[in-house]
Structure formats: structure tokens, C-alpha cells
Amino acid sequence: MPRLLLLLCLLRALPASEALPILRLGCDPTPPYIEMLPAETAVGGRLGGLWVDTVQTVLAELGQPHEPLRLTPWNRLLRMAEEGGVDGLFGITRSPERERYLRFADEPLLADPWLVWIRNEDADRIAYTTPEDLAGHGVGLVTGYNYGEDFVARLRAVAVVEEVADEQTNVVSTLQVGTRTAAAAGLGATVRPLHGVPVKLSVFHIAFRHDRAPAEWVAAFSDRLAAFKRTPAYAALWRRYALAGDP
Numbered sequence: 001m002p003r004l005l006l007l008l009c010l011l012r013a014l015p016a017s018e019a020l021p022i023l024r025l026g027c028d029p030t031p032p033y034i035e036m037l038p039a040e041t042a043v044g045g046r047l048g049g050l051w052v053d054t055v056q057t058v059l060a061e062l063g064q065p066h067e068p069l070r071l072t073p074w075n076r077l078l079r080m081a082e083e084g085g086v087d088g089l090f091g092i093t094r095s096p097e098r099e100r101y102l103r104f105a106d107e108p109l110l111a112d113p114w115l116v117w118i119r120n121e122d123a124d125r126i127a128y129t130t131p132e133d134l135a136g137h138g139v140g141l142v143t144g145y146n147y148g149e150d151f152v153a154r155l156r157a158v159a160v161v162e163e164v165a166d167e168q169t170n171v172v173s174t175l176q177v178g179t180r181t182a183a184a185a186g187l188g189a190t191v192r193p194l195h196g197v198p199v200k201l202s203v204f205h206i207a208f209r210h211d212r213a214p215a216e217w218v219a220a221f222s223d224r225l226a227a228f229k230r231t232p233a234y235a236a237l238w239r240r241y242a243l244a245g246d247p
Contacts (some may be wrong), residue, residue, distance in 0.1 A: 020217060022065045023208075026086040027051065029071035047071070050241045051109050054234065055090055055206060058224050075144050081209065088208035093146065102207035103215060105222035107229070109206060113198035114147065116177055117191040128196040131155040140164050141177055148200050 047069055059066055070077075070086060080086045082101050094104050116128045116139075127133060131151055135158035141147060143163045155161060177199055206225075208218055228234055 018217075019063050019065065020213060022067060023059075023087045023212070024067050024070065024085075025055070026070040026072045026077045026080065026089045028074040028077060028091055050237055051090055051204075053237050054109060054225070054228065057233070058221060058228055061224055061228070062221060081207075084209065084211075086209075087212040088206065090206035091204050092207050093202055094205055094207075098207065101210060103210055103213055103218045104205045104207045105218055105225060107222040107226040108203045109225075111201060111203045114177060114200045114202060115193040115198055116196070118194050119191055123192055123194075126194060128194040130197075132158055133196075134159045136160070138162055139177065146202075147177060151199055 052069060056066075056069075072080065072086075077086065077089055078092075078098075081089050088102075090109060092098065092102075092104075098104075116134070118126060126137065131154035134155060138160045139155060140162045141152070141155075141164070152161075206221070208221075213221075
């Protein structure tokens with residue numbers, strides 16, 4: 001009997017993940033859309049994609065209501081998150097500056113290597129291991145993307161760097177730099193990754209404003225996200241959006 005009472009007390013002491021007020025969440029509409037598809041290209045006009053479907057599934061499992069997801073250009077979305085225009089955003093990398101006002105779920109949405117991509121017709125011309133291997137070539141970089149200061153500095157010293165608005169525009173360059181998932185943005189027909197050392201590895205998260213999501217709730221979201229990523233349902237999402245390799 002004492003053991004039963006102790007068990008009941010412990011169960012009552014476990015923190016409950018109570019739903020928060022309706023959340024306003026945003027994501028970046030910039031290609032590639034493997035992580036999130038714009039509404040006009042999603043099935044039935046519904047916003048979808050690996051990240052969108054994953055986030056909405058976890059929120060539903062937590063019983064957490066949210067407004068329709070907001071597609072907002074990245075730099076503006078970051079300002080909205082800092083100023084309170086949205087309660088959270090996803091597809092974000094972690095940094096001390098952002099942790100001033102955001103709580104990050106420890107479980108990432110995705111860890112994605114950045115690769116150098118080349119037009120199919122030029123595929124046999126270049127081998128890549130360092131930025132210096134791209135000397136003299138035109139390389140497209142998307143404005144606002146964080147490629148790493150060292151990589152960009154070394155690249156600018158030897159290559160012709162073209163800054164463009166998004167990765168779809170980027171295909172006019174001989175070379176471009178983007179995540180592994182760029183292959184699923186419809187670019188696979190025109191470009192392929194150069195085999196070699198990745199430029200960097202980005203770990204993408206979901207994060208919520210401190211004043212909108214307590215630490216306990218964010219931890220519960222993170223735990224539920226980690227559990228969902230181990231399910232057949234998540235593996236099915238991975239296959240649906242044509243990601244290479246295993247989840």
C-alpha cells in the first residue's frame with residue numbers, strides 16, 4: 001500500500017503540458033520547399049512540407065491550437081519574432097543572440113549539410129574540397145543566408161560571387177551553395193551536388209518567444225518531436241517529400 005501511494009504521488013508530481021493560448025507561428029517561404037511547401041503547390045491548397053507537417057503533428061498531439069502558419073521572408077520573420085509579431089518560428093539555427101528572446105526545442109527538426117551544386121552540363125569540370133577549388137568560377141549565394149564567415153571570405157577572394165534573392169534564381173550561376181534538400185526543390189533536373197567536403201552542417205530548430213512558451217512546455221514539445229521522429233509516420237513523411245537517405 002505505501003508503494004502504491006508513493007507511485008500516485010510521483011505521478012501527480014510530473015509536470016503536465018497544458019495548452020498555451022493560440023500560437024502565432026511563422027516560417028520562411030524561400031525555396032527549397034522540401035521543408036515547407038507554399039500553399040499554391042501543396043495538395044488541396046494546404047500549406048505542407050516536411051517541417052510544416054512535423055510541427056503541426058506535434059502541436060496536435062500536444063493539443064496546442066495555433067493560427068494558420070505565416071509565410072514571411074526570413075529577415076522580416078526574425079524581426080517579428082524579436083518584437084512579438086509572432087510567438088515562434090521554425091527552420092531557425094541556434095545562436096546566443098537568438099536565445100536572448102527565444103526558447104529552442106533541443107530536438108532539431110533537421111540536420112542538413114550545405115553542399116556546392118553545379119549545373120549538370122558542367123559536372124565534370126570541377127572537384128570541390130575547399131573554397132579555393134572554385135577559383136575563377138561564378139558562384140551564387142542567397143542574400144541573408146549564413147554560409148559561415150570563413151567560407152564566404154575565402155570564396156570572395158578567389159571566385160566571382162553573385163548574390164541572388166533565392167535558390168531558384170541561383171541556378172543561373174555555374175555553381176551554387178545550398179542545403180542537401182535543395183535537390184527536392186525541383187533543382188535536381190538541372191544541378192547536382194559536387195562530391196566532397198560539405199561547406200557546413202546546419203541544425204534547424206523550432207523556437208518560441210520566452211514570454212509565450214514556458215521552458216516546461218518547450219521541453220514537452222521537444223520530447224514529443226523526438227518521439228514522433230522515431231515513428232513510421234515520420235518515415236512516411238520523409239519518403240513523401242523525396243528526401244534522400246534515412247530520416
